[in-house]
Amino acid sequence: MKALVTGGAGFIGANLAITLERKGAKVIVLDDFSSGDYRNLVGFKSDVVAESIKEVDLKRFKDVDAIFHQAAITDTTVRDQKLMMQVNVEGFRRILEFAVRLGIPFIYASSAGTYGNISGPQKEEMAGHPVNIYGFSKWICDNIAKEYMQKTDSLIIGLRYFNVFGPREAHKGKMASMIWQLANQMKARQRPRIFKWGEQKRDQVYVKDVVHANLLALKAKRNGIVNIGSGQATTFNKIIRVLNKVLGTKLEPEYIDNPYVGFYQDHTQADLTLAQQIINYSPQWEFEEAVKDYMKEVGFVEN
Missing domain, CATH: 3.90.25.10 (UDP-galactose 4-epimerase, domain 1)
Known part of the structure; x- marks a missing residue:
């Protein structure tokens, strides 16, 4: 398989790109390095394209078998609404349109920020109450994705991440x-x-579960937007x-x-019913075991 990972120098994107490569995929990372870090990709053996999702010539990716769209401004304290919307929404729209036009499976990162202050457990239909421009941008992306899901047979899966932790953050x-x-x-x-x-x-989900969810999404039973968390608060x-x-x-x-x-x-907790139905996702890491694994990987405790 040949895969494009946007935002592939970032936290989740780098974990995903490296896992895909280890599984034998040919991977192209697209990242403008405005917030990603090259150190996340040390050991990565495939290609890196250092351009913005807003401007890169997408035709160079016409032969990929899947697109994993992780690129976004993820700093929730950013107050520049125009910048946030241009990158997160217009960049998303551009790549989604490209994927649908060529029939390329499109897996993208949504966010629990779309729920705002609604108390958990959060179900997918409860979204739409963001309290900042980041959450709003992700909500608009979800709405755009839903429109495309209604008019195409091309695979589109949104993964609504909760509080992700783990190596490379x-x-x-x-x-x-x-x-x-x-x-x-x-x-x-x-x-x-x-x-x-x-x-x-907070629903704390290990990044290795998030990567697993992205891979499961390629085998989704139907299009949809689903929660990706631990299911625990x-x-x-x-x-x-x-x-x-x-x-x-x-x-x-x-x-x-x-x-x-x-x-x-104050309370986030992913209801995973829909994720189990559509992409067969269930978290594999219990919180304490995930923390142990994480601390070993970053060298805070001995193996």
């Missing part, structure tokens, strides 16, 4: 997962800092308990005020 800085940020604090023997009182719940207090166990530390959390009241998701 370090370059994201403040946008990296709470698991990564708290692990770094605790590795430095600092008390982990979380918002009062640590009982906010994990409190920040539990994250710290698990990290203490895995890292061999005994650090108590430091609780701080939440400056994002009204714009903060």
